[in-house]
Amino acid sequence: MNVFCFCNQKGGVAKTTSCINIAASLVSQGQRVLVIDLDPQGNATTGSGIDKSELLASSNDVLLAAKTLLDAQQATPGGYDLVPANSELTQAEIDLLAVPLREFRLRNALKAVREHYDYVLIDCPPSLNMLTVNALVASTGVIIPVQCEFFALEGLTALINTIEQIKQTANPTLKIRGILRTMYDGRNALTLEVSEQLLTVFKTQVFQTIIPRNVRLAEAPSYGLPVLLYDANASGAKAYVALATELLLSEY
Template sequence: MAKIIAIANQKGGVAKTTTAVNLAASLAILKKRVLLIDLDSQGNATMGSGVQKNQLEYSVADVLLREVNIESAIIKAEVGYKVLGANRELSGVELSIADEAQREFILRDALKQIDHSFDFIIMDCAPSLSLITVNALCAANSVIIPMQCEYYALEGLADLCQTIERINQTLNPQLEILGVLRTLYDGRNALTKDVSAELENYFGEKLFTTVIPRNVRLAEAPAHGLPIIYFEKSSKGAIAYLSFAAELTKKIKKGAKA
């Protein structure tokens, strides 16, 4: 059965999609069976995986509208993992399912059909607490929170933690924060160090040791439709995400034994 992970943060610009795409690719490099689900109507995770969002026969929107079986909508990307893609059709889905019974659990129920086929299901959530994001949090076992080390991001983090706690108490008792990942990290910056220290004090072992640096090659990779490991495998960004994937799998294995 797959480990289902939502990559979430209500604040934009924190390398959430970058993390989803590159974590999926790095886990695939580690010989894991991976599905990446794009839950943002911008379709950036889809495009970043080398899949043309406007050429999708079926997308995650069709799955959420129950118009197609999830297996029919999953495609194999050329970068080692499978993708359930998104495009602008997703923007109208929330209104369409708003009045449905059990609307928060549509994605969860769909994933039950295929979770045995994967080791990891990674979901890239939009930077908002929409019904689509709630579906992701109800389907997930855990959440990874990418976070830039700045004070505005720190304030938004408190709101996100409260949201996760509410969903844990009311809709998904299995949901937990697997960890916080520091992204766009610049160790030369005093503010970065201060915020990083606060995160260490607050999250303790839930703060991943790996940090993702600011990296030009990492920023360029999406324009080529490639995860960083395929675009520039010797770059600091590629090395960091491979390290993160290794740390993540070790953490999950350790938790399973506990």
């Protein structure tokens, strides 16, 4: 079972968009996928067609060990299962402070689903807090979406340092699974420059697949659908299918 978290403390870089669309694309290629929404904003939940105001169970319950992942997950139109989240998750951060081994809650919860899924994809909040630490400790790899714009590289150092810290303490086999260039606009000189910089610094750690700027990707969540079900011919849909293929072909 591969466990990938979508991590970047910068907001609006397409963590959630990438998480739910890679999930649907992996499903379309025969994989069993679980998405865990670990952001109190609950965007992955809404974008998966689940009403976050009426949750019987959420990632909050899983972190506090009140429910198992299998009890907390539900099916979504995209064909992947989802453990949803809403603003109650902000409370979990505080409640976690009182429990032992608080960094390991999600990792422990995942043990019970090892036979049930091929991929677990975790959508992280835009900060390096205890929720993100739980995701990093539970993951086999980190996918770092980066918007190709001026301040893209700023902040990546802090994220890389956090990943290194987690490797040295709680999760020695954690890998950077890939840097993902998102919202790419090939006509923009700055986009090209940032992309070149990423390739120079991170080399083969950068995914070959590039996600273009595509309005269909921004529209799909308001219908509660991954883009593949909203408009399979959109450039964004094709890009995320290509990325799922790149992931599957390079699995070790």
